[in-house]
Amino acid sequence: MIPVLTLLIAGHVLADFVLQSxxxxxxxxxxxxxxxxxxxxxxxxxxxxxxxxxxxxxxLAILVGLGIGGVHLVIDRWKLRQEQAxxxxxxxxxxxxxLHGFSLLLAGVWIAEFPLQDWMLLEWGLAQWIVLSIGFxxxxxxxxxxxxxxxxxxxxxxxxxxEPAQTDAEGELLRTGRVIGxxxxxxxFLILVQGEWAAVGFxxxxxxxxxxxxxxxxxxxxxxxxGTLASxxxxxxxxxxxxxxLRWLTHA
Numbered sequence: 672m673i674p675v676l677t678l679l680i681a682g683h684v685l686a687d688f689v690l691q692s693x694x695x696x697x698x699x700x701x702x703x704x705x706x707x708x709x710x711x712x713x714x715x716x717x718x719x720x721x722x723x724x725x726x727x728x729x730x731l732a733i734l735v736g737l738g739i740g741g742v743h744l745v746i747d748r749w750k751l752r753q754e755q756a757x758x759x760x761x762x763x764x765x766x767x768x769x770l771h772g773f774s775l776l777l778a779g780v781w782i783a784e785f786p787l788q789d790w791m792l793l794e795w796g797l798a799q800w801i802v803l804s805i806g807f808x809x810x811x812x813x814x815x816x817x818x819x820x821x822x823x824x825x826x827x828x829x830x831x832x833x834e835p836a837q838t839d840a841e842g843e844l845l846r847t848g849r850v851i852g853x854x855x856x857x858x859x860f861l862i863l864v865q866g867e868w869a870a871v872g873f874x875x876x877x878x879x880x881x882x883x884x885x886x887x888x889x890x891x892x893x894x895x896x897x898g899t900l901a902s903x904x905x906x907x908x909x910x911x912x913x914x915x916x917l918r919w920l921t922h923a
Contacts, residue, residue, distance in 0.1 A: 673919050674801050675727065676779035679739070681804035682720035683771060686743075688815035690715040699751060709744055716740040723804060724782075726797045731785065735778060742774045761823045801920065809913045813856035817905040818849050824901050828894055852902050859906035864913065875899070 691712060698708035717740030724732035750767040754760070855874060862870045 672779050672783040674797075675724075675782050676775065677801050677808075677916070677920070678723040678727070678804055679720065679735075679775040679779055681808045682723040682736075682739075683716075683775060684808045684811045685723070686712070686716040686719035687771070688811050690719065699747065700754070705751065709747060712747065713740045713744045716743045726800055727782075728785075731782070735782065739774065739778055743771060746770045746774070764819070802917070805913060805916050805920075809860060809909050810857055813860050813906055813909055814853045817856045817902065817909075818852055820905065821852060821898060821901045822849070825894065825898050828897055852898070856902055856906040856909075859903065860909055860913075863907065863910040871903070 695708055695712060698704040699712065701708075717736040719736075720739050721732040721736035724735055746767060749770075750763050753766075754763050757763075859871065859874060862874075
């Protein structure tokens, strides 16, 4: 079941963390645009899962994609209602992802009951496709999920500006910081997967050189250190999960 579940998780990550843009998330939260945004996300979910499952069984891939897309739509509607009633982004995000994960597990158990050995196109590279799916999943999670979790963790530690902030400049800095964090985690993942743990120092040095003039401010230095450590921790954990995931596959 692990190979099938791997492809289902990869489809979920593609739909929720790559294809779903920030603009689409905002449209889902707006009651006036919510219906169209949810329908668009349904198509993304259905298409992403069908794409990853197509080498197992083309017809089953479409049916499973539509089924998971429908369940995904119901969960998203529930999450949006909860967020409106009790604003707590991180809590409902975790509940949302847990419910999606449970639905994928049920789908994986259901698919595993089918006699698919004659359909699984191993000679066309299904095994390699599954391994690539794991790598894609880890890279996408580092790029998108890691940024969200690090930002939520840092929210309570953000230093208060000593002078009135300029909204445009501050927004541009935040956007730049998010991109830097995304590239940092992706780069770390690619480096650490190769076993080059010593190269982590290069990434730290590169960040410190750019931020050096601001590190003499204690509040910012502590905030910067927390963000860097949280980002590095996410990348390291993703590498450990990647390696364990591959071991699970070899014993599946």
